[in-house]
Amino acid sequence: MFNLFKKEKKFPYIKKGEGHPLILLHGLMGGLSNFKALLDFFPKKGYKVIIPSLPIYNMPLFLTNISNLSKYVIQFLIEIGIEKATLIGNSLGGHIALIIAKKRIDLVHSLVLTGSSGLFEKSFGDGFPKRENYEYIRKKSQEVFFDPKIATKELVDEVFHIVNDKKKGMKTLYLAKSAMKYNMSKDLSVIHQPICLIWGKQDHVTPPEVAKEFHRLLPHSELYWIDKCGHVPMMERPKIFLDILEKWLSKFDFDHENFFCKI
Template structure:
């Protein structure tokens, strides 16, 4: 039996479950607007905190993160969910969707890894240089002002924490190694791709390749937008997502959620 105490999560609202999956160095703040909006529209929004820095080092990889989410969904007795993943979280969502068709109704990917991503400093050659970390953090966005001092401080603290930075490197390398180009044709759930036109981490050609390889995918673009669209253009992102979800007949899906 799984131990519920191992899971850390936030839940809000009632209705069809939306599971939010953050990326490396991501967190709840990435999904603030989704968490505020969708519970008012008849959805249950669930944010599990991924144990990026809590797994044993040799088990710190994207496969085990995906197992963690599958265990989490089973533990809270939920099925036919919509997974919403950014960056590494999108990669996790794809693995879970492939392996557990019974748990996953649909998937939303934004700036997802899984095919190709450009390094945003995984080797951290100047990790003690605050201005360097600030510049790298700003490069994630089209508008550098989105990288607030609070966000930069958080990244700076992570990359200067030896245990955290080692696990970040392990996860980044495992993500690159776990290429899903041969798996995507087997993922048959509806997929919504929401991409920043100026994403330099997972560039537009990555979105187009996802769209071509995923059988039931739809691709939407947001202009003047980088790697984290739900932070940079939350109103546009939410509009696209709400319209797409409305087409899925989610009220007719049979799901149960314990929490």
């Protein structure tokens, strides 16, 4: 799918389809491929799907934090002329979506959060204490999913490479810590866009209690559960995830929404 990769000035991204824009924001250890099911499905349903590549490892270390990632996405949306988009974020991507929704209401029509950080999340731990231990990394990668088989050797190898690369490992830790410090419990009441929460019942990274707290604090949120599913529902249970999301989006009349897009 990466033959769809584009670059608008300094912003690399994938874009497919036409219609109301869905902006997909991946997590800290995730990537563009995590949203393959959405990229294949929603353009056929009359949506424009856009996946920016977040510069997690490209920012200077002292600027590597969730606030600057949020600013990057805001600049990206402005650069490509997107207004009133639906931001769909997993894990760290959901946290970024919440920050943008709070700061730039003009850019955000609605949010979809799945396994989002912003209130509480478990991490690999301080400094990846056993980062050179492949079995430790494999086990931690498997814990992200209900079905450990989803954590393929290719996926585990990628995580192992990241945490054992000195620069990438350090930036990963900086971002993880900045996300934990940027708690949004006092901010959520001012976010009034419609919000769809799609959560794995067996999410061990952002447990079900986190989803319930998001639902309680976000004024216009709806909460949907996926059973036998961990932290990355769109990867682990894509058909169910797509069904929930399509039905939720169908409630809006996007044909009469006022949004502008250059691309």
